[in-house]
Amino acid sequence: MAFEGLADRLQATMQKIRGKGKVSEADVKAMMREVRLALLEADVNFKVVKQFVNKVSERAVGQDVMKSLTPGQQVIKVVKEELTELMGGEQSQIATAKRPPTVIMMAGLQGAGKTTTTGKLANLLRKKYNKKPLLVAADIYRPAAIKQLETLGKQLDLPVFSMGDKVSPVEIARQAIDKAKEEHHDYVLIDTAGRLHIDNELMGELKEIKEIATPDEIFLVVDAMTGQDAVNVAQNFNDQLEISGVILTKLDGDTRGGAALSIRSVTEKPIKFVGMGEKMDALEAFHPERMASRILGMGDMLTLIEKAQTSVDEEKAKELEQKFRTASFTLDDFLDQLGQVKNMGPLDELLKMMPGANKIKGMDNLQVDEKQIGHVEAIIRSMTMKEKEQPEIINAGRRRRIAKGSGTSVQEVNRLLKQFEEMKKMMKQMTGMQQKGKKKGGFKLPFM
Known part of the structure; x- marks a missing residue:
């Protein structure tokens, strides 16, 4: 993402003040010094930086923030709101002429x-x-x-x-x-x-x-x-x-x-x-608001959901839900799902849109190896139709054949089969929770 350096600096600065039970003007001043440096390093126009810092400082030392129960959180809220405003406030819709075109x-x-x-x-x-x-x-x-x-x-x-x-x-x-x-x-x-x-x-x-x-x-x-x-x-x-x-x-x-x-x-x-x-x-x-959330490490679930809605076939999603419920989900279905997720964009970027992802150790440097996904696809495509539908029949000899046919190792084949079985169990549990949730108006699987 273009804002990676800026995001790292701002998130580190926000972290220092986030949990503070009491925030002084000196704390705000020190934070604003860091914010100013972060923005200038990101090549933001110096006049824009000055205006932004002045606006945030003025609001952050106000009575509403200083006397609130969570002043650290309130300061971060101010930074997010002003960052959103700096980028335009609201999404600007594309024009539509009264008479086309x-x-x-x-x-x-x-x-x-x-x-x-x-x-x-x-x-x-x-x-x-x-x-x-x-x-x-x-x-x-x-x-x-x-x-x-x-x-x-x-x-x-x-x-x-x-x-x-x-x-x-x-x-x-x-x-x-x-x-x-x-x-x-x-x-x-x-x-x-x-x-x-x-x-x-x-x-x-x-x-x-x-x-x-x-x-x-x-x-x-x-x-x-x-x-x-x-x-x-x-x-x-x-x-x-x-x-x-x-x-x-x-x-x-x-x-x-x-x-x-x-x-x-x-x-x-x-x-x-x-x-x-x-x-x-x-x-x-x-x-603007979603971008401000991403810069401050708060995730961007709305964009993630929109990407899923455009990439995931709704009919297939319903069909899959039924398959999970009846434990008839096959490796062919898994391959199809993998393709739909890949259409949503680079997986490391998608993971960073999850709220709280910035707090996971190593997430900053996360790079999903697309080759590994290619290996998974190759392994599944090297199986017979019966093997994809009934993975339990894949014995040692079949595993060696699949590894050779996909240009991978037996260990990779073993790993995939184990992960697939664990995923099937987990998804069956989740769909069970979903059914209970429907009665209570609660849990729902994403995009289903």
């Missing part, structure tokens, strides 16, 4: 990932919001831009409007909107040209497209890894084009995350979406 203009410098992000956003609009988007190739200057968007369109099975590189981007935008109206598209996403730096020619063209397309949203795509430069770019684009929101790319990279905390304050425009990986479904709506 809703026009979104995608802008940004070359190399920020604008074209890929345009594809990701179209994919999100279709999958999550059930919309019908049209992609528009209006970057006629970068030789590969049109081809790249067309390739993404094919990959995602989404239509792309293109007129080649000899027609002006303004005319392309005009005709694309006419086409979208004819074909009843809900959204038009215009992929505009970028440059390596901001210049008058670029801005002039973008203003012309804005005038003819009258977009409902102008999204600036910014590379989070560029730190303070990202803030300067956002400010320049906003001054000249009046953007409506920002999409931060590469927020999953090895970056200090200061851009995400600074852009909202400097431009007063919300961060609408964040790119969290290379895959075409790795674009998420930006939730």
Whole structure:
């Protein structure tokens, strides 16, 4: 996660004050010194840091906090609330035109990932919001831009409007909107040209497209890894084009995350979406409160649940619940579940979203070995159908054959079979608890 360094520093600072029965102004001052350093190290704009620290200090030494029964917890609550406010307060919803199509203009410098992000956003609009988007190739200057968007369109099975590189981007935008109206598209996403730096020619063209397309949203795509430069770019684009929101790319990279905390304050425009990986479904709506929770090590269950809801097939979940209850869950079912969990994203990132995960020793450096998951899949695929349904028949000879066929060891096969049996027992107990819970209105298995 982009905020890893900042998160570590802030969590360590919060830990010192968390359990204190009494908090003095000196305690708050010492904590704020640490918070200031943590934010500056994360490349947050120094004016933003000053405002943030002043706001938290003012609230933290107030009567409501100092005289409360749990002042340490109250100070942390203040930090979380102000961190949330710093990033925009509430999630900013995407615009919807009164009469379709809703026009979104995608802008940004070359190399920020604008074209890929345009594809990701179209994919999100279709999958999550059930919309019908049209992609528009209006970057006629970068030789590969049109081809790249067309390739993404094919990959995602989404239509792309293109007129080649000899027609002006303004005319392309005009005709694309006419086409979208004819074909009843809900959204038009215009992929505009970028440059390596901001210049008058670029801005002039973008203003012309804005005038003819009258977009409902102008999204600036910014590379989070560029730190303070990202803030300067956002400010320049906003001054000249009046953007409506920002999409931060590469927020999953090895970056200090200061851009995400600074852009909202400097431009007063919300961060609408964040790119969290290379895959075409790795674009998420930006939730300031959830991000503040993650930074402070409080987990992010809502995002985890949303990921599960989009990745886990509801019908299969019901079928599995029945199988757990009747102890008919097979290794084939387990393999299917493994695939669905993998679709939710990197497992180490998912585990870190669990509340309290930051308190587990070694969680900071946790890295789930994807090779081990590959070994598990290979072992199960090397079994016969009967072996998958009745693992108890797998004797020593069969275990040697499975290990050889999967390129693993007999020990790994033994470990998997033992873990599978333990899991079946545990899940049967949990489904039993769930049935009792239904009568009492209590326990429920997640996503079932």
